[in-house]
Amino acid sequence: MxxxxxxxxxxxxxxxxxxxxxxxxxxxxxxxxxxxxxxxxxxxxxxxxxxxxxxxxxxxxxxxxxxxxxxxxxxxxxxxxxxxxxxxxxxxxxxxxxxxxxxxxxxxxxxxxxxxxxxxxxxxxxxxxxxxxxxxxxxxxxxxxxxxxxxxxxxxxxxxxxxxxxxxxxxxxxxxxxxxxxxxxxxxxxxxxxxxxxxxxxxxxxxxxxxxxxxxxxxxxxxxSRYRTSSKWNPFHREKEQATDPILTATAPEEMQQSASVVGPSSNANPVTAATENQPKGINFFTIRKSHERPDDVSV
Known part of the structure; x- marks a missing residue:
């Protein structure tokens, strides 16, 4: 019509x-x-x-x-x-x-x-x-x-x-x-x-x-067309986005990270460790590294 x-x-x-x-x-x-x-x-x-x-x-x-x-x-x-x-x-x-x-x-x-x-x-x-x-x-x-x-x-x-x-x-x-x-x-x-x-x-x-x-x-x-393209979730593409975008890595749901770690090439790796390794090098304000030294020497 x-x-x-x-x-x-x-x-x-x-x-x-x-x-x-x-x-x-x-x-x-x-x-x-x-x-x-x-x-x-x-x-x-x-x-x-x-x-x-x-x-x-x-x-x-x-x-x-x-x-x-x-x-x-x-x-x-x-x-x-x-x-x-x-x-x-x-x-x-x-x-x-x-x-x-x-x-x-x-x-x-x-x-x-x-x-x-x-x-x-x-x-x-x-x-x-x-x-x-x-x-x-x-x-x-x-x-x-x-x-x-x-x-x-x-x-x-x-x-x-x-x-x-x-x-x-x-x-x-x-x-x-x-x-x-x-x-x-x-x-x-x-x-x-x-x-x-x-x-x-x-x-x-x-x-x-x-x-x-x-x-x-x-x-x-x-x-x-852009919406249809972005709505089709690809675990490999999602893993790549998380590896290059620190915000997506920090805010991605735990289930998405686990799925990406299972489907990806390193399926035996810990999903949290893999996500952490894929982050860009630099200061991460969301992670506090602890050591066995005195409390005064804790670094951020």
Whole structure:
């Protein structure tokens, strides 16, 4: 039953890693094409009517701004670039009819979205490599700690990227609303982003618990093996320990000493004498040597 549970848990972690990797890939390819269903993935959509070089509606995706005409067609192949910010001032090279918050908070929009772009790529690298290495842990358990470390970095960068992008998108929507323009967040894109964060949290908890459980099981196995080895009494080994350890010699029960003297090679020797002879040379404070001299000459 325990083995079945371990296999089920490993399959669950593998499924979560695969799903997390897929979500990050879907977010990163948004804006790369204007075909369905990728054209449904965008961070924020706003009314840009009257802004020079902009269409009636503009959707900001991972790779840039996609222009949407009145007939509903998207154009996402022009002016696409990495780390494309949500900033109409920089996107359309104009200040005319641009909502005021995009001008006053230009640096905030610019750096929030550009940093989130970089963090998404770093998160995909860590999560993707963790997914590949986790498959290899079925053959070798030595990679488990490496997967946990990579997944920890992936979790941090993915969460940071989603938080930064969500803040920038919410600020952009409010900027359009303050200028009395319609705007909305991309439900599909935001759903995938926060779903990837949830999967990262679950994966991190499962990997940490799995690592702790494996270390505890390994420690218990080592301790149990040592206990079984020490519990098997060997009279020759016991005699050797008593011969080299003065404490064992002084405190060993009389029955153990007699058994060791019977089984050992010198079976005719007195057990007490044999134990005494095997002690290391030096002063023994537990033995008082008496002589036939006067009481004043008794030595210790």
């Amino acid at each position: 325990v083995k079945v549970w371990n296999i089920a848990l490993r399959l669950l972690v593998l499924l979560f890693l695969a799903g997390n990797t897929l979500l990050l890939i879907l977010m990163i390819i948004s804006g790369a094409t204007d075909h369905y269903p990728v054209n449904r993935f965008y961070w924020v959509q706003g009314n840009t009517t009257g802004i020079p070089n902009a269409g009636d509606e503009t959707r900001w995706t991972f790779w840039g701004a996609c222009l949407q005409d009145k007939d509903g067609s998207d154009t996402c192949t022009s002016d696409l670039a990495p780390a494309y910010p949500i900033s109409p001032v920089d996107n359309f090279n104009t200040h005319i009819n641009v909502p005021h918050q995009f001008i006053s908070k230009r640096d905030a929009f610019y750096y929030l979205t550009r940093f989130s772009f970089c963090f998404f790529w770093i998160a995909l690298a860590f999560v993707g490599v963790s997914f590949i290495l986790y498959i290899l842990t079925w053959c070798s358990k030595m990679l488990s700690d490496m997967v946990l470390i990579l997944m920890s970095f992936g979790f941090v960068f993915n969460t940071a990227a989603v938080v930064l992008q969500t803040a920038a998108s919410a600020m952009a929507k409010n900027a359009f609303h303050d200028d009395h323009r319609s705007a909305q967040l991309g439900a599909s894109m935001m759903g995938m982003a926060w779903a990837s964060v949830f999967l990262c949290i679950v994966e991190f908890i499962l990997l940490v618990s799995w690592s702790i459980r494996a270390k505890l099981a390994s420690t218990y196995s080592i301790d149990n």
